[in-house]
Amino acid sequence: MYPLTCPDGSPHTMPDNIVDQADDAVVCSKCGIRQSEYDTSSKKQGAIVDALTVLILGDPVLVAEVLRKGMDVLHRTKQQDFIRMLSFFIKNMTDMSVDPRNAAAIDWCKRVSELDCRLPRI
Numbered sequence: 001m002y003p004l005t006c007p008d009g010s011p012h013t014m015p016d017n018i019v020d021q022a023d024d025a026v027v028c029s030k031c032g033i034r035q036s037e038y039d040t041s042s043k044k045q046g047a048i049v050d051a052l053t054v055l056i057l058g059d060p061v062l063v064a065e066v067l068r069k070g071m072d073v074l075h076r077t078k079q080q081d082f083i084r085m086l087s088f089f090i091k092n093m094t095d096m097s098v099d100p101r102n103a104a105a106i107d108w109c110k111r112v113s114e115l116d117c118r119l120p121r122i
């Protein structure tokens, strides 16, 4: 998955006047990402944000149960991939700005991030 911004956080700089419509022709002048990669990435990231919204707005016990049942039908390697992704997510959460509304969550993420989270892909 490609980032929605250049590595420095600024928006990608795609050319305004596109003469050559070839896939490789439309490239960010700062970071080099191709427009087609960016488009695919932004759609995937939008879908992830939409799914996250559904997860957050649902009853946490029910959401957890549905996720657990969904895991039952996945390949065990994919189950481990999901938990690995969660470990990355939890580690990334430790960089969030903190105020009283999320302080307990960030503190929890920091404590969990101290665990050995090596989850090999088998």
Ligand SMILES: [Zn+2]
Pocket (backbone or CB within 6 Å): 005, 006, 007, 011, 012, 013, 028, 029, 030, 031, 032, 033
């Ligand atoms: Zn860029």
